[in-house]
Amino acid sequence: xxxxxxxxxxxxxxxxxxxxxDVSFELKKGETLAVIGSSGSGKSTLLRCLNHLxxxxxxxxxxxxxxxxxxxxxxxxxxxxxxFVFQDFNLFTHLTILENVMFGPLRVxxxxxxxxxQIATAEIKTVGMLDKIDSYPAQLSGGQQxxxxxxxxxxxxxxxxxxxEPTSALDPELTGEVLSVxxxxxxxxxxxxxxxxxxxxxxxxxxxxxxxxxxxxxxQGPSKTLFSSPQHERTKLFLxxxxxxx
Ligand code: ADP
Ligand code: MG
Numbered sequence: 001x002x003x004x005x006x007x008x009x010x011x012x013x014x015x016x017x018x019x020x021x022d023v024s025f026e027l028k029k030g031e032t033l034a035v036i037g038s039s040g041s042g043k044s045t046l047l048r049c050l051n052h053l054x055x056x057x058x059x060x061x062x063x064x065x066x067x068x069x070x071x072x073x074x075x076x077x078x079x080x081x082x083x084f085v086f087q088d089f090n091l092f093t094h095l096t097i098l099e100n101v102m103f104g105p106l107r108v109x110x111x112x113x114x115x116x117x118q119i120a121t122a123e124i125k126t127v128g129m130l131d132k133i134d135s136y137p138a139q140l141s142g143g144q145q146x147x148x149x150x151x152x153x154x155x156x157x158x159x160x161x162x163x164x165e166p167t168s169a170l171d172p173e174l175t176g177e178v179l180s181v182x183x184x185x186x187x188x189x190x191x192x193x194x195x196x197x198x199x200x201x202x203x204x205x206x207x208x209x210x211x212x213x214x215x216x217x218x219x220q221g222p223s224k225t226l227f228s229s230p231q232h233e234r235t236k237l238f239l240x241x242x243x244x245x246x
Contacts, residue, residue, distance in 0.1 A: 007026070010056050012049055023046060024217070033207070035194065038238065051078055080108045080158065081159045084161075087166065088169050097134070101123060108156065123152075142171065163194040164195050167179060182205070211235045
């Protein structure tokens with residue numbers, strides 16, 4: 001498998017708060033990477049730095065071998081190449097489901113209306129929401145809105161998708177349908193980085209896991225290894241606290 005993303009020595013500060021400290025990792029095409037860690041450890045900042053929602057201070061982000069952390073980079077094209085699924089969906093409330101999913105293909109990719117509609121419809125079908133295509137977001141449950149937000153990212157035909165705690169704003173009974181769509185995507189060969197507190201998903205679906213603490217990658221490795229035999233005390237403690245909650 002070829003490397004799709006290589007992150008080298010990424011750093012980010014907010015004033016004198018060092019939020020990411022020399023973060024390096026790589027991801028191969030088709031892999032799912034789970035990022036786990038306590039609240040405030042820098043997980044969202046890491047995702048936001050990758051697609052420049054929050055520009056990093058230093059380091060390299062090589063997407064298919066090209067460093068995108070340079071002033072010359074076309075940020076809009078990077079954002080389309082790295083779909084982003086937010087915790088709170090972020091759908092346009094005044095647009096229908098179809099219009100929401102067509103928006104990026106039309107405005108960002110500048111594809112024709114026919115092509116945008118065809119791709120949007122296909123992705124809405126992928127997430128099992130064809131019957132709601134003409135509805136508005138407010139008519140959908142949170143789980144359904146998050147599935148549409150995944151379709152919206154997919155419709156840009158991204159190279160990878162970044163998920164920032166995609167189920168943590170949902171009632172527990174709605175997380176399953178979103179995790180199931182994400183599991184299907186992982187099995188279909190989509191490349192993804194998933195910030196999550198769903199340890200079951202991280203353990204069974206992710207290929208690799210990064211444990212981040214206070215902006216530092218404490219440990220990373222294949223998910224089976226990291227969960228069954230964590231090497232560092234901080235990782236052990238984090239996982240132990242979690243197993244107590246599950
Ligand atoms: P996580 O997603 O792991 O909960 P975040 O990446 O959101 O953590 O936050 C990491 C740290 O960066 C926290 O200390 C947070 O307060 C700080 N931080 C995040 N975003 C900003 C911002 N826009 N301005 C200032 N500080 C921020
Ligand atoms: Mg976060």
